Amino acid sequence: MSTFKSGTQESPTGADATKPMSLEEARSVLWFRSYNRPIGELLDEGRINQDRLEWAAQNAYDPRIKQASTVILNWMKQPRPTPQEEKPPTPQHQATQVPAVQVGMTVEQARHTLWPFGGFKGQPMGTLVDSRQLTLKDLAYAVENAWDEQVRRAAILMMAVRLNQAVKETAPSAGPLKVSSGGRSFAERRQLLLSLIQGLVLGAVCMLSLVFMIQSIAASLTSRPSKSLTEILATPVNVVYLLIFIALIIGIVQLINRLINWTLNKLDRQIDNYRKGQEGEDQVVEVMRQNLDGNWTLFRNVNLPGRNKTDIDGILVGPSSVWALEVKMFSGEYRNTGEHWECRAGNKWKLLRKSPSRQAQDSAVRLANFFKADGIKQWVTPAVVWANRASPLTVENPSVAVWRIDRLPEELGNIWQGRRVPEPDRARIIAKLTTLCEKPVESG
Secondary structure: OOOEEOOEEOOOOHHHHHOOOOHHHHHHOEOOOOOOOEHHHHHHOOOOOHHHHHHHHHHOOOHHHHHHHHHHHHHHHOOOOOOOOOOOOOHHHHOOOOOOEOOOOOHHHHHHOEOOOHHHOOOEHHHHHHOOOOOHHHHHHHHHHOOOHHHHHHHHHHHHHHOOOOEOOOOOOOOEOEEEEOOOOHHHHHHHHHHHHHHHHHHHHHHHHHHHHHHHHHHHHHOOOOOOHHHHOOOHHHHHHHHHHHHHHHHHHHHHHHHHHHHHHHHHHHHHHHHHHHHHHHHHHHHHHHHOEOOOEEEEEEEEOOOOOEEEEEEEEOOOOEEEEEEEOOOOOEEEEOOEEEEEEOOEEEEOOOOHHHHHHHHHHHHHHHHHOOOOOOOOEEEEEEOOOOOOEEEEOOOOEEEEHHHHHHHHHHHHHOOOOOHHHHHHHHHHHHHHHHOOOOOO
């Protein structure tokens, strides 16, 4: 069994990880920090399935999770006994074991919860229970009738304390993930730029049309009367010239109209692509909010200063590691082998001009150098976050970790097992990046 202290899983030793593990032991191993509950419970509730177990058996950093997933997968693949083959439990197995009570709060939090009923309304429940002013019947009434969820959970916990039942306290939360932004993202800036170009194109067309109309009207008013239409059409040659002139004008107008539509449609497609990229980054942040707590800080859209300015989609700083994240929301079918990224174009694969893996690596190196300038020696790990669930991606021997958004909760659970970042260094890193985000790098 894994040991815990203050709600944080300690890394097991290599020797423990190699010991044989029973099915019951495997079910009791805690899943990633995204849930921090036994695998068996999550499996029974349908929160994890065979597919997630197979992923963990291959990719989990924690050897206990990896081993437990393998044990449960092997058990799931075994043929199930028929009801006739099952043996009735022995009296020893029939003994009822009362599980520890866990309601998502500590005993101290329950004691400080205010009683909402009767003459004791507004007084801490712990004081009332200690003085026997609240009976088990009162607590049971609160469990059934209290509107406030916190009161109901506190009543359950105080009943367990009164009955001397084992209580499994929830570790105090570190609060939600801290998120800071260095300003607009690259995708947002491109959307604004392309929208501005669209406006300039439409404005130029309207202005030129207006100038042409004004000049035409002015010319018609100031010019002397010319030949009448009857005189122009008097000869077949003039008729042919007139038809050619009209066809030429119509062709030019249609050509200009198509050119303008093609330009505007192309700009619309580019704006839509950047909008999807921004949505992908927002989805990644939302998943991180759901799976990381206040021990971690996420910095978005960070522009590192220097001769070669670097725009980093995300920098994740926590107790175990610092990550430079490159978020991609590409559409289509892609594959990543080593450092190379390719996109399917018909029956062929086309090599991408910019490798997301190389972009993430460059960002990590420049970020580490940015820290080093202040005497902070911290390794930065690069990662590519694949944010488009609808776009197939095949990954083989990647040079940089690739996190699919549908696997992001498990990946975030994995990063707790990485290098430890000394608390003083982590505080300096967060302070340095916070200052950078509050004072965006000037363009120039």
